[in-house]
Amino acid sequence: xxxxxxxxxxxxxxxxxxxxxxxxxxxxxxxxxxxxxxxxxxxxxxxxxxxxxxxxxxxxxxxxxxxxxxxxxxxxxxxxxxxxxxxxxxxxxxxxxxxxxxxxxxxxxxxxxxxxxxxxxxxxxxxxxxxxxxxxxxxxxxxxxxxxxxxxxxxxxxxxxxxxxxxxxxxxxxxxxxxxxxxxxxxxxxxxxxxxxxxxxxxxxxxxxxxxxxxxxxxxxxxxxxxxxxxxxxxxxxxxxxxxxxxxxxxxxxxxxxxxxxxxxxxxxxxxxxxxxxxxxxxxxxxxxxxxxxxxxxxxxxxxxxxxxxxxxxxxxxxxxxxxxxxxxxxxxxxxxxxxxxxxxxxxxxxxxxxxxxxxxxxxxxxxxxxxxxxxxx
Amino acid sequence: xxxxxxxxxxxxxxxxxxxxxxxxxxxxxxxxxxxxxxxxxxxxxx
Numbered sequence: 322x323x324x325x326x327x328x329x330x331x332x333x334x335x336x337x338x339x340x341x342x343x344x345x346x347x348x349x350x351x352x353x354x355x356x357x358x359x360x361x362x363x364x365x366x367x368x369x370x371x372x373x374x375x376x377x378x379x380x381x382x383x384x385x386x387x388x389x390x391x392x393x394x395x396x397x398x399x400x401x402x403x404x405x406x407x408x409x410x411x412x413x414x415x416x417x418x419x420x421x422x423x424x425x426x427x428x429x430x431x432x433x434x435x436x437x438x439x440x441x442x443x444x445x446x447x448x449x450x451x452x453x454x455x456x457x458x459x460x461x462x463x464x465x466x467x468x469x470x471x472x473x474x475x476x477x478x479x480x481x482x483x484x485x486x487x488x489x490x491x492x493x494x495x496x497x498x499x500x501x502x503x504x505x506x507x508x509x510x511x512x513x514x515x516x517x518x519x520x521x522x523x524x525x526x527x528x529x530x531x532x533x534x535x536x537x538x539x540x541x542x543x544x545x546x547x548x549x550x551x552x553x554x555x556x557x558x559x560x561x562x563x564x565x566x567x568x569x570x571x572x573x574x575x576x577x578x579x580x581x582x583x584x585x586x587x588x589x590x591x592x593x594x595x596x597x598x599x600x601x602x603x604x605x606x607x608x609x610x611x612x613x614x615x616x617x618x619x620x621x622x623x624x625x626x627x628x629x630x631x632x633x634x635x636x637x638x639x640x641x642x643x644x645x646x647x648x649x650x651x652x653x654x655x656x657x658x659x660x661x662x663x664x665x666x667x668x669x670x671x672x673x674x675x676x677x678x679x680x681x682x683x684x685x686x687x688x689x690x691x692x693x694x695x696x697x698x699x
Numbered sequence: 700x701x702x703x704x705x706x707x708x709x710x711x712x713x714x715x716x717x718x719x720x721x722x723x724x725x726x727x728x729x730x731x732x733x734x735x736x737x738x739x740x741x742x743x744x745x
Binding site for chain 1: 700706709712713716725738
C-alpha cells in the first residue's frame with residue numbers, strides 16, 4: 322500500500338517526466354540568470370524571461386496550457402500571455418517609454434530623424450539574408466526587426482508575424498542590446514577617421530514647452546495617417562510623451578513610467594520566457610536567429626555611422642559621425658556609447674545630448690519599420 | 700520568395716522609413732518656424 326503510494330507520487334511528480342530536453346532548457350535559463358544577475362545584461366527583462374523559461378520547462382506544471390474545455394481553466398501564464406499575443410504589453414511599455422523620453426534634442430535638430438532612419442539598415446539586411454537562409458517572409462521580417470534594437474517593437478512584430486520564433490528573437494534582442502558597448506565601438510572606429518571622431522558639435526538650442534507639447538500630437542497624426550499599422554506603438558509612445566510634456570497629468574505620468582511599466586515588464590518577461598519550450602527552442606533555427614540578430618545590429622550601426630559621415634561632409638564638419646550609431650534605438654545605451662567613443666578621441670567632446678536626438682529617432686524609426694513589415698506580411 | 704524579390708522589398712522598406720522620417724523632419728522644422736513666429740507675434744502684442 323505504502324509502496325504503491327510512493328510509486329504513484331513519483332509518477333505524478335515532475336521528476337518522472339524530466340528528459341534531456343527539459344534539462345537543457347533549464348540549463349539555458351540558468352545561463353540567462355547568470356547574464357542577468359552577475360553580468361547585469363538588461364536584467365529588468367532578462368531575469369523574468371529566464372524565470373518564465375524555467376517555469377515552462379519544469380514538467381507537469383501546465384502553466385501555459387490552453388483551457389481543455391470552455392468550463393475548465395487554462396494555465397496561469399496562458400492568460401497572462403494573451404497580453405503579448407494581442408500586442409497589448411509592448412504598446413503599454415511604449416506608453417511608459419514615452420513618458421521617460423525627452424524629444425528635445427530631436428526637436429532642436431530634426432535632421433537626427435534621418436540618422437534614426439539610416440540605422441534601420443540592419444533590419445533590411447537581416448531580412449534579405451534570412452530569406453536566403455530559407456526562412457519565410459514573416460519569419461525573416463521578425464528576425465530583421467532585431468536590428469531595430471527595440472525589445473517591445475521586436476516582440477510586437479514577432480507575435481503578429483512569427484510567434485513560434487518569439488523566445489529566440491526576444492532573447493537575442495535583449496542580449497544584444499546589453500552588448501551594445503561591445504558591438505558598436507569597433508564598427509564606429511573602423512568607419513570613421515580620428516579627425517571625424519574629434520569633431521565638436523555646437524550646443525543645441527533650447528526647445529520651448531509649446532514645441533515639446535505639439536511634437537507628440539504632430540508625430541501621431543502624421544505617422545498614423547501615413548502608416549496606420551504603427552498606431553498601437555507610436556500612439557502609445559506619443560501619448561506617454563504628451564503626459565510628460567503637458568505637465569497637467571502628473572499622476573498619470575507617474576503611473577505610466579513607474580507602476581504600469583514595471584507590472585507590464587514582469588508579465589511580458591515571464592510569459593515571453595514561458596514560450597521557450599524545448600520543442601520550439603532547441604532547433605538549428607535558434608542559432609541562425611542569434612547570428613542574424615548580431616548581423617542586424619552590426620549593419621544598423623554601419624547605416625547610422627555612414628549617414629553620419631555623409632552629414633559630416635554635407636555640413637562642412639559640423640556633425641560628428643559618431644552620433645549616427647545612436648540611431649539604433651537602445652535608449653540611452655547607444656547614445657552613451659557615442660559619448661564614450663567621442664570622448665576617447667577628444668576628451669573635451671560631449672556628444673551625449675547630440676546623440677540623444679538620433680537615439681530617440683531610432684525608436685520612431687524602428688516602430689515605423691515594424692509598421693511597414695506588418696502591412697506587407699501581416 | 701526569391702532573393703531578388705526580398706531585395707526589392709528590403710529597399711522598399713528602407714525608402715518608406717526614410718520618407719516617413721523625412722516628412723516628420725520637415726514638419727518639425729515647420730512647427731518650429733510657426734511657433735517662433737507665433738511667440739514673436741505674442742511678444743509684439745504685449
